[in-house]
Amino acid sequence: MNETEVVLNNGVVMPKIGYGVFRMTDQAVCEEAVVQAIRSGYRLIDTAAAYGNEEAVGRAIRRCGVPRDELFVTTKLWIPDISYDGAKRGFAESMEKLGLNLIDLFVIHQPYHDVFGAWRALEELYAAGKARAIGVDNFTQDRLADFLFWTRVKPAVNLLECNPFFQREDELAYLKSLGIQMQAWSPLSAGQNDLFHNETLCEIGAAHKKTAAQVVLRWLTQRGVAPLVKSSDPQRMKENLDIFDFTLAESEMRRIAGLDTGRTCFMPRNTGAAVTAFLEQAVTGSAPSGKVTDKPQK
Ligand SMILES: NC(=O)c1ccc[n+]([C@@H]2O[C@H](COP(=O)([O-])OP(=O)(O)OC[C@H]3O[C@@H](n4cnc5c(N)ncnc54)[C@H](OP(=O)(O)O)[C@@H]3O)[C@@H](O)[C@H]2O)c1
Structure with missing residues (x-):
């Protein structure tokens, strides 16, 4: 274990970044990007059944030149399969597409449908040694508290949107109190709110000879959050990993805390109508791949 890794609550070591x-729906582009990312130094690859690119990720894993046991692969169970039987089927399909017989982290992608039935199946896959860790995704603390009350194995991770504009301090404190690792999705807000040119982030970056993106990724890891970041550019892939040679001062952390808006950078799903529309898209198959889900607000 070193500073680029975290230990999950079941003892499994996971890369921080x-x-x-x-949104990488072109299979060839995705395969090349993953090979490039692994060669740039990434050891954790985050995909999902809903992304439609598990086969491309699997091909990249086989040809990247890094041994499988040095990689940490996550995939996720999509909404129609979130049930006991669906989870068994979804897991088998994901493993076949990835060409793997062991997944490092298998998570329930959204807190909808039969999450309790699905979790029983995930617990069985975990007990059988087919998943090294199991977790949840997009579970806000009200849903997570209910989920934990009725389940046996505690999730190792919870994935949440987390970036300077939506910092989730309350969610992070709750997860820390439970020993559940928070992974941040869209850590750079997918560029929303002009993050890469944000004055505060650029000023802090200039003081450390770092970019706004590096400041954000460092800020997340200093808070104990593990970011999942995407770039299709080899230079930016490397840049996003190069955050372990500087430390943000308390005063800089406080300045970044001031950027929080308390609101998602994407389409909120906090109303009945929004969740119903989202579920309809998921069931009709129009929501995978990011065309509809997590659409930027502007
Ligand atoms: N579980 C979930 O519900 C969920 C939801 C959303 C996302 N995620 C996960 O989180 C990952 C990342 O989220 P994301 O792709 O939405 O957004 P992100 O990583 O916050 O931002 C990606 C965007 O930032 C740009 N970028 C990356 N590094 C940069 C840098 N150093 N300088 C300037 N621009 C940079 C990329 O452009 P270039 O490609 O041109 O560099 C891309 O447009 C996803 O790929 C996925 O694995 C999970």
């Missing part, structure tokens, strides 16, 4: 492939 992961490479995400959401």
Whole structure:
């Protein structure tokens, strides 16, 4: 274990920074990007059944030149499969597409449908040694508290949107109190709110000879959050990993805290109508791949 890794609540070691492939729907582009990312130094690859690119990720894993046991691969169970039987089927399909017989982290992608049935199946996969860790995704603390009350194995991670404009301090404190690792999705807000040119982030970056993106990724890891970041550019892939040679001062952390808006950078799903529309898209198959889900607000 070194400073680029975290230990999950079941003892499994996970890289702090992961490479995400959401919205990479072109298979060849995705395969090349993952090979490039691994060669740039990433050891965690974050995909999902809903991203439609598990086969490309699997091909990249086989040809990247890094042994499988040095990589940490995450995939996720999509909404129609979130049930006991669906989870068994979804897991088998994901493993076949990835060409793997062991997944490092298998998570329930959204807190909808039969999450309790699905979790029983995930617990069985974990007990059988087919998943090294199991977790949840997009579970806000009200849903997570209910989930934990009725389940046996505690999730190792919870994935949440987390970036300077939506900092989730309350969610992070709750997860820390439970020993559940928070992974941040869209840590750079997918560029929303002009993050890369934000004055505060650029000023702090200039003081450390770092970019705004590096400041954000460092800020997340200093808070104990593990970011999942995406870039299709080899230089930026490397840049996003190069955050372990500087430390943000308390005063800089406080300045970044001041950027919080308390609101998602994407389409909120906090109303009945929004969740219903989202579920309809998921069930009809129009929501995978990011065309509809997590659409930027502007
Ligand atoms: N579980 C979930 O519900 C969920 C939801 C959303 C995302 N995720 C995960 O989180 C990952 C990352 O999220 P994301 O792709 O939405 O957003 P992100 O990583 O916050 O931002 C990606 C965007 O930032 C740009 N970028 C990256 N590094 C940069 C740098 N150093 N300087 C300037 N621009 C930079 C990228 O452009 P270039 O490619 O041109 O560099 C891309 O447009 C996803 O791929 C996925 O694995 C999970």
